[in-house]
Amino acid sequence: MVKLGFVVAEFNRDITYQMEILGKEHAEFLGAEVVRTLKVPGVFDIPIAVKKMLEDGGIDAVVTIGAVIEGATEHDEVVAQHAARKIMDLSIEYGVPVTLGISGPGMGRLEAHARVDYAKRAVEAAVKLVKRLKG
Numbered sequence: 001m002v003k004l005g006f007v008v009a010e011f012n013r014d015i016t017y018q019m020e021i022l023g024k025e026h027a028e029f030l031g032a033e034v035v036r037t038l039k040v041p042g043v044f045d046i047p048i049a050v051k052k053m054l055e056d057g058g059i060d061a062v063v064t065i066g067a068v069i070e071g072a073t074e075h076d077e078v079v080a081q082h083a084a085r086k087i088m089d090l091s092i093e094y095g096v097p098v099t100l101g102i103s104g105p106g107m108g109r110l111e112a113h114a115r116v117d118y119a120k121r122a123v124e125a126a127v128k129l130v131k132r133l134k135g
Contacts, residue, residue, distance in 0.1 A: 002032040002130045004123070005059040007049045009066035009102075011042035015112045019065045023101065023119035027063075030127045035059060043068050043102055044079050047086035054094040061097040061126035065119050067112045068104030076105035097129035 004027055008020050020037075027034050036059060038049040043066035050062050064087055068080045084100055091098035101122025103115040 002030075002061065002127050003035045003059045004032050004126055005053045005062045006034055006037040007046050007053065007062060007064050008037060008039050009041070009043045009046060010039050012067040012069055012109075012112065015067040015103075015109075015116060016065055018113075018116040019067070019101065019103075019119035022116055023063060023065060023123045026120040026123045027127070030124065032123070032127050042066070042079070043083045046083050046102075047090060050087060050090050050098055054090060054096055054098075059096070060130045061099065062091075063099050063101055063119070063122045063126050065122070066102040066104075067115075068102060068107075069109055069112055070104070070106055080105040097126050097133070099123070099125040099129070 009016050024034050040049045046064050053062055068076045070076045087098050099122040101119040103118045
């Protein structure tokens with residue numbers, strides 16, 4: 001059984017809560033188990049929790065969950081780009097799949113609600129990667 005860790009952003013919790021539930025349901029559907037969940041304040045904070053989870057071990061992959069909603073400035077682009085880059089760097093550094101279930105940037109709240117299934121895609125990618133890299 002594939003053991004997953006979830007790192008979930010609390011910012012925009014009305015959206016990330018739905019994403020977390022869908023992700024856990026999809027993991028169960030795929031025969032994977034979510035063995036650890038860490039919640040962080042926002043998407044920008046996800047990499048440090050991913051690193052902690054990878055250092056602690058006991059998981060086959062990490063799924064990141066968050067929603068970056070567009071504001072009046074380009075803050076959403078900076079947050080999403082830097083988080084995605086660091087998440088990818090950690091995956092390569094530790095040799096463990098870390099998948100991107102973060103919607104945005106450049107979307108409004110309605111679009112974010114329409115994209116809650118991104119969590120399912122990230123779970124599916126994590127499970128596929130674990131199976132393909134092991135065998």
